[in-house]
Amino acid sequence: MTIDLTQFHGAFFDESFEALDLMESTLLSLTPGSPDAESVNAIFRVAHSIKGGGATFGFGEIASFTHSLETLLEELRSERMVVTQPICELLLKSVDVMRAMLVAAKTKQQYDVQGVMDLQLDIERIILEQKAGVAGRASMATAALGANGAVLPSAEWRIDLRPGPEFFERGADPAGIFRELGRFGSLVVTARLDALPAYQVMDPKQCYLSWSLSLVSCAAETAIREVFEWLNADCELLLTAGPVTPAPASSLDEMPAPAAVAAVADAAPAAGAIEPVHFVAAPDAGSIRVGVEKVDELINTVGELVITHAMLSQISLRVTGPAVDGLRSGMQQLERNMRQLQESVMRVRMLPISTVFSRFPRMVRDLAQRLDKQVELRITGETTELDKTVLEKIGDPLLHLVRNCIDHGIEAATARAAAGKNMVGTINLAASHHGGSIVIEVSDDGTGLDSERIMAKARAAGLIGPSDKLSEGEVQELIFSPGFTTAEVATDVSGRGVGMDVVRSNVTELGGKIEVHSERGRGSRFLITLPLTLAIVDGLSVAVGDQIYILPMMSTIESLRLTPSQVTTIADGREVFGFRNEYLPIVRLYKFFGLTPRARVLHEGLVVVVEGAGRRIGLFVDDLLGQQQVVIKSLETHYGRVTGISAATILGDGSVALILDVADLIRSAAHREAA
Amino acid sequence: MPADCTVRNIGALRDRLCAVPDNVRNITLDLRHLQRFDSAALQLISAFTRDHSARGTNLLTCGTPAAWDEAAALLGLTATLAGNV
Numbered sequence: 110m111t112i113d114l115t116q117f118h119g120a121f122f123d124e125s126f127e128a129l130d131l132m133e134s135t136l137l138s139l140t141p142g143s144p145d146a147e148s149v150n151a152i153f154r155v156a157h158s159i160k161g162g163g164a165t166f167g168f169g170e171i172a173s174f175t176h177s178l179e180t181l182l183e184e185l186r187s188e189r190m191v192v193t194q195p196i197c198e199l200l201l202k203s204v205d206v207m208r209a210m211l212v213a214a215k216t217k218q219q220y221d222v223q224g225v226m227d228l229q230l231d232i233e234r235i236i237l238e239q240k241a242g243v244a245g246r247a248s249m250a251t252a253a254l255g256a257n258g259a260v261l262p263s264a265e266w267r268i269d270l271r272p273g274p275e276f277f278e279r280g281a282d283p284a285g286i287f288r289e290l291g292r293f294g295s296l297v298v299t300a301r302l303d304a305l306p307a308y309q310v311m312d313p314k315q316c317y318l319s320w321s322l323s324l325v326s327c328a329a330e331t332a333i334r335e336v337f338e339w340l341n342a343d344c345e346l347l348l349t350a351g352p353v354t355p356a357p358a359s360s361l362d363e364m365p366a367p368a369a370v371a372a373v374a375d376a377a378p379a380a381g382a383i384e385p386v387h388f389v390a391a392p393d394a395g396s397i398r399v400g401v402e403k404v405d406e407l408i409n410t411v412g413e414l415v416i417t418h419a420m421l422s423q424i425s426l427r428v429t430g431p432a433v434d435g436l437r438s439g440m441q442q443l444e445r446n447m448r449q450l451q452e453s454v455m456r457v458r459m460l461p462i463s464t465v466f467s468r469f470p471r472m473v474r475d476l477a478q479r480l481d482k483q484v485e486l487r488i489t490g491e492t493t494e495l496d497k498t499v500l501e502k503i504g505d506p507l508l509h510l511v512r513n514c515i516d517h518g519i520e521a522a523t524a525r526a527a528a529g530k531n532m533v534g535t536i537n538l539a540a541s542h543h544g545g546s547i548v549i550e551v552s553d554d555g556t557g558l559d560s561e562r563i564m565a566k567a568r569a570a571g572l573i574g575p576s577d578k579l580s581e582g583e584v585q586e587l588i589f590s591p592g593f594t595t596a597e598v599a600t601d602v603s604g605r606g607v608g609m610d611v612v613r614s615n616v617t618e619l620g621g622k623i624e625v626h627s628e629r630g631r632g633s634r635f636l637i638t639l640p641l642t643l644a645i646v647d648g649l650s651v652a653v654g655d656q657i658y659i660l661p662m663m664s665t666i667e668s669l670r671l672t673p674s675q676v677t678t679i680a681d682g683r684e685v686f687g688f689r690n691e692y693l694p695i696v697r698l699y700k701f702f703g704l705t706p707r708a709r710v711l712h713e714g715l716v717v718v719v720e721g722a723g724r725r726i727g728l729f730v731d732d733l734l735g736q737q738q739v740v741i742k743s744l745e746t747h748y749g750r751v752t753g754i755s756a757a758t759i760l761g762d763g764s765v766a767l768i769l770d771v772a773d774l775i776r777s778a779a780h781r782e783a784a
Numbered sequence: 785m786p787a788d789c790t791v792r793n794i795g796a797l798r799d800r801l802c803a804v805p806d807n808v809r810n811i812t813l814d815l816r817h818l819q820r821f822d823s824a825a826l827q828l829i830s831a832f833t834r835d836h837s838a839r840g841t842n843l844l845t846c847g848t849p850a851a852w853d854e855a856a857a858l859l860g861l862t863a864t865l866a867g868n869v
Contacts, residue, residue: 313795
């Protein structure tokens with residue numbers, strides 16, 4: 110019976126990517142010179158598991174590469190090699206290479222074969238160089254001990270072996286001879302290849318090699334000669350003994366005691382205990398892997414259930430008779446259970462934000478090195494959970510913000526020192542819950558935003574007029590304008606003018622908002638507020654004519670009834686009103702959607718102050734109906750994109766209400782007015 | 785490389801190596817299937833890596849058995865086999 114292993118490929122890739130994330134974060138926490146043994150073990154286990162899985166599932170190149178990597182890691186974990194900074198760099202590059210190979214295998218695409226080969230070569234070289242170094246030190250250490258009059262050797266034997274041409278054909282085994290010699294003391298073997306012809310013209314059965322051996326040992330000459338006793342007459346053997354050459358005094362301190370073992374012992378294969386490979390049918394007892402589509406189906410069904418429950422609740426209010434108390438009590442119990450079920454199902458889609466944050470330590474480290482800056486990244490709140498879709502979409506905006514912090518925010522070490530700051534700049538990445546939202550903070554203690562420069566650039570770009578006067582907050586808001594950049598030179602890091610406006614637009618698309626607070630010389634702080642999930646939204650239902658709209662609570666600031674004296678009509682007929690020291694335009698929702706309202710006079714209806722796309726407006730509606738959680742139903746999937754509308758929902762009475770896209774509405778209203 | 789690379793059939797290995805073009809930039813010696821070898825094989829591969837390294841070829845070994853590394857170290861051929869001529 111054969112088993113189709115391709116069915117396990119998905120699990121192999123998923124677990125390998127997770128394992129590489131772990132390997133990367135562990136590597137970043139390693140201290141060169143004195144690494145934590147368990148960390149090295151953990152890294153080794155990752156390479157070992159990927160190697161095993163790669164071999165099992167037919168990904169030979171992955172198995173081959175990870176074999177070399179595993180060899181290096183075995184040297185490190187057995188402390189035959191020391192974890193140095195270059196080795197850490199090599200291991201981090203290996204993580205990148207393994208990721209690329211796994212992605213290529215998963216997507217059946219080609220990868221950079223040359224890059225992999227080069228890195229594999231580097232890994233194997235570093236192992237061999239280290240081994241050669243250890244062998245040299247071993248010989249010197251033994252000699253030094255003898256020179257100090259300690260227990261050891263009495264002589265350094267020089268052995269010259271020139272085998273005859275038929276040496277190999279007669280079944281001679283020089284490696285066996287040298288292994289035997291190594292047991293007498295410290296042996297250094299030097300092969301001479303001067304008689305070895307080009308491989309194309311050589312007789313491969315003939316022996317062309319000869320050897321010079323140096324053996325530091327207290328063994329008797331007869332014992333050494335006995336090892337060569339069976340050699341034929343056509344072999345030349347020269348054996349001379351001399352005093353042990355003292356090692357240079359300066360090098361004594363560098364010789365660790367364990368290095369006094371025979372150099373050949375270093376070549377013995379390592380026998381490390383290795384954990385078994387687990388890729389197939391080995392789920393963690395506390396978790397299972399479930400496809401996202403199954404979870405989404407469940408969430409959708411629960412959403413339908415919530416709507417059905419709301420409809421039943423409304424009907425139950427109209428029911429009369431002896432059973433009505435029992436019915437209403439049952440409906441209340443059902444509501445509690447529904448809410449619990451809904452929250453539980455929503456939690457299934459929640460993932461810790463660490464899945465996004467985990468990519469930043471490496472990025473910060475690499476970028477700081479490239480820009481020659483010293484940066485410390487502090488992460489807090491990484492266990493805060495967020496909807497999977499939100500998480501997937503927030504990664505890039507965060508990446509952009511952190512990159513900007515390093516490139517534009519944090520100063521060079523010398524500049525920081527001159528400003529009396531710690532030479533190491535700090536970037537904080539924090540996540541926390543605030544009510545029904547998640548707040549992500551990206552802050553730095555760098556140079557802060559330069560308002561004068563921002564104003565000058567904004568004027569030059571025509572974003573503001575030459576005589577416009579802006580508050581500090583408004584100036585800082587300018588960085589979110591499309592195409593705005595203060596960078597003099599566009600680099601591959603930032604400064605291409607595609608930046609903060611895209612960040613804001615991505616955040617807004619997620620139903621969130623972004624604010625900036627900055628102080629010159631002290632640093633900048635970006636606050637991103639996001640909804641916990643995209644499946645439900647806390648909304649304010651408003652009435653316009655016979656329609657009901659849902660305003661996301663996150664975009665809503667305040668509602669108020671305006672008196673005529675509060676409203677000013679400006680020259681072009683636009684209405685504005687004063688709100689917290691600023692004038693906000695009024696957008697009449699009935700006009701925007703072409704409806705017949707119940708209230709046309711401002712003081713007969715209500716104005717809801719909303720915020721989106723970095724601006725605030727007053728939305729004029731007939732009435733506020735209440736606050737409620739609504740299940741989001743995509744409009745685009747079944748109908749199409751509608752300006753100012755993000756989605757739809759079904760209300761308790763079965764009617765459909767549209768959820769307003771405040772940012773889009775503000776942009777469109779501004780556009781229409783300008784037109 | 786084949787499973788058996790001993791002096792008895794070393795000629796076949798030499799012929800396979802001779803089929804490698806001189807001007808190739810990267811060579812990977814795949815030792816994953818190697819089961820038996822002796823000093824003659826190490827000598828031949830040493831000549832091969834030495835000659836190609838001298839031409840600037842990138843040499844890579846994969847699937848190296850521990851016994852191969854051990855034998856190379858014992859014979860003082862580690863550096864040569866790594867292309868450090």
